[in-house]
Amino acid sequence: MESFVNVLLAGKISPDKTMLLPVDIHPFVVPTVISRMKEELDIVDFIIITRRETAESIRNVMNSFPTDVNIYFDNIMSKSLLKDNIFENLFLTRSLIKSLEGKLNRIYIDISAMSGPFAAGMMEERSNLKIDVVFTHVDILPLPGLPSYPFSPRWVHKVYIHGKIEPSQLSHPSNQEVDLPREIRWQGSKYVFMEISSILNSITGKGLVESFYDGQRHVPGEGDRLSIYASLPGGEEKKLLLTMDTRTGPSEEAVTMMYDSWKIISNMIHEQNSDVDKTLLDRVLMQIQRYTGSVDLVVKEMKPSRVEIRRDDQTREHREYKGWKIHSFLIDLVRQVKKPIALLPDTNMFYQGFHVTLLKASIKNGHPWSSIEGVRIYIPICAEAEINGKVAESAGEAKGLSLYSYIMALLANRAIDEVKKYYGSFQIPAVSPPCEASIAVVAQNILEEKAILMTADRKAYNAWQTINVCSDKVLCVYVGHQHKTINIDGMFSKYYAGIVLANLLYVSSLFVNLDIVTAQDKLRLSLESLRGSDAPVVKVSRIIT
DSSP states (O other): OHHHHHHHHHSOOOSSSEEEEEESSOGGGHHHHHHHHHHHHOOOEEEEEEBHHHHHHHHHHGGGSOTTSEEEEHHHHSOOOBOSOHHHHHHHHHHHHHHTTTTOSEEEEEOTTSOHHHHHHHHHGGGGOSSEEEEEEEOOOSOTTSOOTTSSOGGGOOEEEESOOOGGGOOOOOOOOOOOOSEEOOSOHHHHHHHHHHHHHHTSOOOOEEEEETTEEEOOOOOOEEEEEEEOTTOOOOEEEEEEETTTOOOHHHHHHHHHHHHHHHHHHHHHOTTSOHHHHHHHHTHHHHHTTSSOEEEEEEESSEEEEEOTTSOEEEEEOTTOBHHHHHHHHHHHHOSOEEEEEOGGGGTTTHHHHHHHHHHHTTOTTSOOTTEEEEEEHHHHHHHHHHHHHHTTOOOHHHHHHHHHHHHHHHHHHHHHHHSOOEEEOOOSSSHHHHHHHHHTTOOSSEEEEEESOHHHHHHHHHTTOOSSSEEEEEEEEOSSOOOOOSHHHHHHHHHHHHHHHHHHTTTSEEEEEOSSOEEEEEEEESOSTTOSEEEEEEOOO
8 A cells, every 4th residue: 555655645636625435346336426526526636446356347437537637546556455354444544544644634535336334434434534534425326337427417416425515615616618519319329318418417507415514414405497498490489398407307297298298299290280180190209208218118918918937846826917017027027937038029119119118127127228137039020121111211301291200210220229239139030021920920939938929009919819829938918108107206217217308308309499498508409310320310509599
């Protein structure tokens, strides 16, 4: 440790803006901690001490650290200091802080990446130190693979301070001119989420800090109001699509507006294009609701209605899944069967938010945007061919209702790409149209313990029953959606709501212009292009008032 301390003593670390960041668990939270602490408390110097097992992970994410901070990383400047013994780590950390007492007036210690016993022990050590010690923590979901701040919403990354910080010491200045991306190109829903989150963070105020000292809890007040207005190209009328407090994130009011947003878009388009059949227009645009994840897909019907589960002791049980959310149904079935299951989606599922349902299942499984253990996804060739045929037929040159149908087909194509990219899908040689008949034949020869045929088309579901494919091995599932808003209770749900919001803004801007308005800035999202490998492309522009 001596060589590392000598480096610190020889450096120009700030006497009042230095943070010690011990990392014995969850190294993936470090970029978010550093970004949030720089943003809210203007910390400029970060001393990172690690276990050897966590150091490599931090090395891999250092390129996502803010560029305007100084990093003192034990594993790079010397070697990892922390061990497996909690008491040894406590003594070492206390010794490190004591060696800096002559150089620092105050030290911040963040406990976000510390195990509970380690953090508790450090808080006990506060009285043995001669400098002012302030403990901090940042809300972060403990899941690897989630984008770090600022590429995830600020409202899920509240900063907690255990110690007195005067209001004048908090750093949440008004928004300065921020370089915005000129466009958002399709590179998957994760990229869309990151870009939209970064934009919203850059145009809304900071100050999401809660502190505790002298027995008093000090909570942040209301934040900026974020409002989204929809308008048609060339039109003057604007309609409110969504509004929310940017410190608390989506509220019940906000997710209700997200749930109903497609209706506003459909009504606006029909008012300007009254010759378009409203029923057909609604049928196309209502897919926005499911595609973006603004509602949860559910098991509306299933044949057989009860799933036979064979236990290790040769006994059999039956389980009913009607009404279950699809992502919960998949995870539970794998746990019950204890063997891999096959999932075969019909063509329409790629219009219905199948990729978002898989995302939600992967979050529930602990690894966002990655394959779901025990679920093997088979993409039928006929489904891909049907969707690609609709895209190729128009190539973005259609008008009116045909244009809107083309946009949804293009999004369905991107959903297939997403499933391939993140969820380890396989292609199956179901080629003969209609696709629902072709995959029914293939499903009976799948090697997995159970095969799930999944469709949102009543006609296809009825056909599977008529041709007698549904059995104990082949489960036929007719998909519907909940007639209520998504859940926002708890941090996991708030995070997912942020993903849905990003999806909704991106997809909606393909049909109408969206003005994003806060007290500090005003932006517009609008359709730029429907052609090319990275289409749809959304243009991002600042509205000068």
